[in-house]
Amino acid sequence: MDNAIEVRQISKSYGKVVALENVDLNVRRGSVMGLLGPNGAGKTTLVRILTTLLRPSSGSATVLGYDVVRHARHLRSYIGLAGQSAAVDDLLTGRENIHMAGRLYHMPKREVQKRAQDLLEQFDLVEAADRSVKGYSGGMRRRLDLAASLVANPPMIFLDEPTTGLDPRSRLELWDVIRNLVSEGTTVLLTTQYLEEADQLADEITVIDLGKVIAQGTADELKHQAGSEFIEVTVRDAEETRRAAGVLSNFAENNECDINEEDNIASIMVEDGAPLMVQIVRSLDAEDIAVANMAVRQPTLDDVFLALTGRTAEEAATESEQDQD
């Protein structure tokens, strides 16, 4: 049994609202699965089902071989959950928060104390360890929340939007923490609205939208689904950008060229960028256009989301927010 998570045809509805519809998902042991989707796509619902907080309306799921409904009680000993709102107690110190979680995992007192110290060191919280959490920054709270969820060394950990609302520096710090975790062999299921985050951390990505799985694969496979590469040419001024666009559009798959006037960049979508580069340089040279920079860009997950759903991730999130209102 190589899968840490097996989800079969899970659906969840609240009255008439369908939050998840026939979701299938396999997560290999020791891998990182990124669950990617806009706000309200159903990511959190799936995590809540897999962590035994919610019962599915239909379908079944096992985590580490335990059925999430029938073996819920046993399963809880082997999973950790770090949620969207950092579930740490404001009035307790960082150390006390970890201690409490450890005791509730039924670890012996001595072991909890040692483990708490290790985690505080690992998560760079030693200095703040004995201050109450009230004074912690957002990044520190998330790190503490994560530390508390790891206290029992669970082989499976769920991270529900671990970096939402964090500043870029804290986000990078948290990414490092998560990478370390994975290198120690923990299986991670991570939800995120940030395409870059999934790209950075996940071995495999499942894209979900409106409660359904719409794509699955590695970041590269998904990018391949978006079909194309981009060639971006940077020139010196707006006038040259327009002229370059004229040249480039002849090479484009769809005969169109996007212009970024601010940065003097003209870009086209092509099947395979590298072989075209020489020809493009020659053609631009013939027109006497000086090239400042030229690059083949792989599609980002933003491009992927657009290709899969016909809308950008941002638009999708705005829509579902309106739905919720």
Add this chain to the structure above:
Amino acid sequence: MNHLPAQIQDRSALGELASAIAVESRWMIADTAVMTWRNLIRYRRSPELFIFSTASPVMFIFLFNYVFGGAIPTGDLNYIDFLMPGILVQTTLFSATQTGVGLAEDLQKGMVDRYRSLPMARSAVLGGRVAAETLVSLFVACLMLAVGYIIGMRFHGGFWPGFAVPFMVAGFAFGFSWVAAFIGASVRNAEGAGSLMFFVVFPFTFLSSAFVPVETMPGWLQPFTSVNPVTYAVDLGRALSQGGVIVANAWPTLLWTLLFTFVVGPVAVWRYRRV
């Protein structure tokens, strides 16, 4: 972990129930102790909570004793002797409402998601709140009795009955904590739970024998005041501290406390688990 432990091979509903009972009974006490510890630390670290539950009751003692007391006829009893059991019950009930407010706050902030994903006994989240509030009630009751003693209250019912007063008051607050927990688990919003709680506790404490003899109230009010559990608890406290009918007040007080604990309590745990 390819092999499931033997005890969970049984996949029937009965098997799940058995495992539920096994987890609850094995860990309930240890987990409740952890949660009680957590809630007592919270108490110690939030000055506003501490002042709300200690300084304001003391102010109430002074207010009633020196401002209203002279105008309230209490028969053979000095007003301070009449007042203390009443104000003890009132204070500990208000303090017990914190059980529900705190629980609602945990639900609101997502703390409960953490607890529910842990292999802990479900009843411990509520049990820890109730236990902590009961200990606080006991502490506050003793503190208030000390203040009362300084300004002239005396025990006229003997040592042991007097000794029992703070415990009896804390016991009644323990029962009421389950009601508060039920409200907190139902409302799930700290401010909402707080104000709802106020509207529950306020009439029950003031429409009782806590501050004035029931006989001085209008006749149409007396049917309520005389079945009000607070009246029984206050009268019991008064009998214990000042002498008087203990048994006739003890059994209704006990009955209400048991009703709160064993009927409302499980319903509260059920509400909490349904979240």
